[in-house]
Amino acid sequence: MASAAVIIPSVDEVLRGDAGRVVVSRYGRTAAVGAIRAAIAELRTRLPAGADASPQTPPTRADTALAIASKAAEALEAAEAPHLRRVFNLTGTVLHTNLGRAVLADEAISAATAAMRHPAALEFDIQTGRRGERDDAVRGLLVELTGAEDAIAVNNNAAAVMLVLNALAAGKETIVSRGELIEIGGAFRMPDIMARAGTRLCEVGTTNRTHLKDYEDAIGPETALLMKVHTSNYLIQGFTKEVGTAELAGIGRAARVPVVDDLGSGTLTDLSRHGLRRERTVQDAVADGADIVTFSGDKLLGGPQAGFIIGRRDLVQKCAKNPMKRAMRLDKIRMAALEATLRLYRDPDSLPRRLPTLRLLTRPREEIAEQAGRLGQPLAHHLGAGFEIANEACTSQIGSGALPLETIPSAGLAITPPDAVPVETLAAAFRALAVPVIGRIARGALILDLRCLDEEQVFVGQIPDLPLKLAALLARTAGVP
Numbered sequence: 001m002a003s004a005a006v007i008i009p010s011v012d013e014v015l016r017g018d019a020g021r022v023v024v025s026r027y028g029r030t031a032a033v034g035a036i037r038a039a040i041a042e043l044r045t046r047l048p049a050g051a052d053a054s055p056q057t058p059p060t061r062a063d064t065a066l067a068i069a070s071k072a073a074e075a076l077e078a079a080e081a082p083h084l085r086r087v088f089n090l091t092g093t094v095l096h097t098n099l100g101r102a103v104l105a106d107e108a109i110s111a112a113t114a115a116m117r118h119p120a121a122l123e124f125d126i127q128t129g130r131r132g133e134r135d136d137a138v139r140g141l142l143v144e145l146t147g148a149e150d151a152i153a154v155n156n157n158a159a160a161v162m163l164v165l166n167a168l169a170a171g172k173e174t175i176v177s178r179g180e181l182i183e184i185g186g187a188f189r190m191p192d193i194m195a196r197a198g199t200r201l202c203e204v205g206t207t208n209r210t211h212l213k214d215y216e217d218a219i220g221p222e223t224a225l226l227m228k229v230h231t232s233n234y235l236i237q238g239f240t241k242e243v244g245t246a247e248l249a250g251i252g253r254a255a256r257v258p259v260v261d262d263l264g265s266g267t268l269t270d271l272s273r274h275g276l277r278r279e280r281t282v283q284d285a286v287a288d289g290a291d292i293v294t295f296s297g298d299k300l301l302g303g304p305q306a307g308f309i310i311g312r313r314d315l316v317q318k319c320a321k322n323p324m325k326r327a328m329r330l331d332k333i334r335m336a337a338l339e340a341t342l343r344l345y346r347d348p349d350s351l352p353r354r355l356p357t358l359r360l361l362t363r364p365r366e367e368i369a370e371q372a373g374r375l376g377q378p379l380a381h382h383l384g385a386g387f388e389i390a391n392e393a394c395t396s397q398i399g400s401g402a403l404p405l406e407t408i409p410s411a412g413l414a415i416t417p418p419d420a421v422p423v424e425t426l427a428a429a430f431r432a433l434a435v436p437v438i439g440r441i442a443r444g445a446l447i448l449d450l451r452c453l454d455e456e457q458v459f460v461g462q463i464p465d466l467p468l469k470l471a472a473l474l475a476r477t478a479g480v481p
């Protein structure tokens, strides 16, 4: 090695130094030793090349110990940051599956917190002092709100569909239209789910047209279910024909075959009351005569992740008694949040105020545009010259397979970086903030749809950090260590 070699201190030496002692007191000795060892090893790999290239005088031993301790502290801090972090969802998709779908109402959060902190009567009847049923927390509300005879809740709607198919059609046939054999995200494909649930898929009709007669002709001694599936993420348009739940229920009754309606998102309120396009409600499906209806808890309903099975009592009870139910059941935390969310639906008029999902979906465009007006200036100020910031007329989406083609007029900002800054790097700088900001890239600009921007102060408060984050990312892409 060259004469101006850096002398690397030992692990003990670093630990004994001022910075080393701080690292030990913060993260504990075991973690500190591991991180310092790693930092030393990393330094060793970098040194031989760097030493000769560097014309400066080598750092003192104490300086090197300090640098190693800081590297170790940095690594430990990064390792301690939670993996599941809160973010700003400025994608324009209100119910974004990758960002956790619905945010909960205060009432649901309080109920969940209380359930976490204290014992709860989850399977205990307080009146009789005997064992109770887990689903009692939501059964009454669901029956009251939907008009169904009976109801249970499971882990999510995928579980609800799986359980229904297994409990009601294992070893037999389930009839579905070819136009409804959906694939939704995360490898949920209806034909695969049917196979795993142990029911034989009987496809009827064609992709674009299925008639009542197609179902009627397919019904035989092996038929256990007629199934209708909400085509959540696509729309078949043009020369089309589908059989509605009411018609299907008619032939189901005549043939004594139950009809299942998988609504996917499922809403308990008429969205047209709130200025959105009407989506068939859960109540509609029940009224149309579906024997079983399944839907999600964290899509339009605005609650925690869950799936519901509601409908005819004998069929719901078959699902409840199926051994798979145990593997799909809800814990007390989610059950508490779910009950509190459902309770809000007793007063539909207050829903847009109390249910965040509906509040965000119905936020007036003008209000969002005003917010965009407030944020443009601080962004321009901190990003500096070269960045072009324009008000953008956006269109938000509901997301999670509700009204897939419906767009809601919204507002936001389009930030176009100067040529020297790739737009992907700008997007990465926003994601590198303490509360990561997730937007989307279009036409060379970062688009921030502000429909879901709550806590504007938190957003504004971290804008001054942007230039540093951007500089660090640009340095990294330029190859500077």
Ligand SMILES: *Cc1c(COP(=O)(O)O)cnc(C)c1O
Pocket: 156, 157, 158, 159, 161, 182, 184, 188, 229, 230, 231, 232, 262, 263, 264, 265, 295, 296, 297, 298, 306, 307, 400, 401
């Ligand atoms: C979303 C959806 C599901 C799955 O619901 P999860 O709650 O995400 O498990 C099932 N069927 C349809 C039609 C859907 O839209």
